[in-house]
Amino acid sequence: MNEFWTAVILGIVEGITEYLPVSSTGHLILATELMGFDQKAWEVFNIAIQPGAIMAIIVLYWRTFRDVTKGLFTLEKGAIAFIRNLLVAFFPAVLLGLAFGDTIELMLGNAELVAWALIIGGIAILIVERMAVTTDHGGVGAVSLRTSIAIGLVQCLAMIPGVSRSGATILGAMSFGVDRKTAAEFSFFLAVPTLAGATVYKLYKARNELTVDDMSLIGIGSIVSFVVAVIVVKAFVSVVTRYGFGPFAWYRIAAGSTALVWLYSR
Known part of the structure; x- marks a missing residue:
């Protein structure tokens, strides 16, 4: 497969998985492994195409960003x-990323770790969905400072x-009492500085x-x-509004299990 179509396929995987609680990085690693791409050669690409996903949030929530910008000027x-x-x-992600960047990069080539993380994360979603007691916060700005630090x-x-940035922030927020909608939006907005950084x-x-x-490939x-x-x-x-996060939990468990079977049977 030529590099153009590889870039397109990985771009599709990134776009589908970045904001779902299923781990975009994990899926990109598995996709690279499954299709026989050189993991090292596409490692930078898999991170560098994230601005596309960032722009999606800025475009979809442009009114929120506009209102916040105007609100800052008026305090x-x-x-x-x-x-x-x-x-x-x-x-916290900045500090940890700078302190353990090399260790984190070593994990990026471990497809087996991704598979196990998908399964464990799926089970965690089911547990939090069943046990979390949440209240309507009415938006990211209404979340307390203490809860925001904990989410970080x-x-x-x-x-x-394989853990999933969106999954971790959403489940973390819900565990601290934040409602589903606000938890999802917190994850979306937090993605902008996190992915950009x-x-x-x-x-x-x-x-x-x-x-x-x-x-050029990164641009595509x-x-x-x-x-x-x-x-x-x-x-x-x-x-999420209609069914909650359960469908994504079962998907993670199925995808992780399938990946493990494939990896161990090669």
């Missing part, structure tokens, strides 16, 4: 709380490939290795992931 409490909550939730700490679990850091580290062709993957993510996020909110 509106809700806007300040919105930014404060995202920053304190983002900060839970998000750090997603540095293990990870992309900039990865591109900076690989700056001497990237070619013009590499950047980003565009594809943007289009797909816009569609998926709209559908995701609808599914």
Whole structure:
């Protein structure tokens, strides 16, 4: 398969999985393994196409970003709380990423770890869905500072490939009493600084290795992931509102189990 179609396929995988609690990084690792791609060659690409998914959230929630920006200029409490909550939730991932970046990168090539993380994460979703007692918070700006810090700490679990950044933040938020809709939106908005930071850091580290062709492929993957993510996020909110996160839990368990069978039988 030529590199153009590889970039398209991985862009589709990123767009579908980034905001679902199923682990985009885990799926990209498994997709790379399943299709026989050189894991090392596509490692930077898999991170660098995340701006496409970031733009999907900015486009879908442009009114929220507009209102928060306007509110900051007028020192509106809700806007300040919105930014404060995202920053304190983002900060733990920055510290951990800088401290253990090399260890995290070593895990990115472990498809077996991804499979087990998918299964365990699916079971965790089922448990939280059944046991969490939540109340309607009415938006990210209404979440307390303490809860936002706790969500940020839970998000750090997603540095293990297969755990899922969105899954960790959503389940963490619900465990601390945040309702499903606000938990999902917290995950969406927190993705903007988190994914942007990870992309900039990865591109900076690989700056001497990237070619013009590499950047072209990253551009293709980003565009594809943007289009797909816009569609998926709209559908995701609808599914969660009606059915909760159970369907994603069972999918994770099935996908992880299938991956383990395949990996052990090769």
